[in-house]
Amino acid sequence: MDKAKSWLPDISAHKGTWRDDWRLMGHEGYLCDKVLQHRKFDRQLCVLDFDQCDFCFEIFDEDPEHPLSAYFEPDQKIWICETCFKDFKKHFNWTAQEKND
Numbered sequence: 001m002d003k004a005k006s007w008l009p010d011i012s013a014h015k016g017t018w019r020d021d022w023r024l025m026g027h028e029g030y031l032c033d034k035v036l037q038h039r040k041f042d043r044q045l046c047v048l049d050f051d052q053c054d055f056c057f058e059i060f061d062e063d064p065e066h067p068l069s070a071y072f073e074p075d076q077k078i079w080i081c082e083t084c085f086k087d088f089k090k091h092f093n094w095t096a097q098e099k100n101d
């Protein structure tokens, strides 16, 4: 395999492993080793009003009474829901940082 592109998915090698997951679509290329901010969902921080989890496309509900917490990657302004964070944090080597503003 081309070493420079080793992060590209090789479907055959991923059957039955954690990579064999419909939610994974090349995220390895830009989300490895990131520090993610655990914070209340904020539409202001979305790109083009893309208010969905980058993995499972769950839509983040803005209920002022019960603000939803999610994980935010500030470089590319990507939101990741709690479930996907839990499922993938080990594989992507994410670090969580509490953010309370």
Ligand SMILES: [Zn+2]
Residues within 6 Å of the ligand: 053, 054, 055, 056, 057, 058, 080, 081, 082, 083, 084, 085
């Ligand atoms: Zn998700």
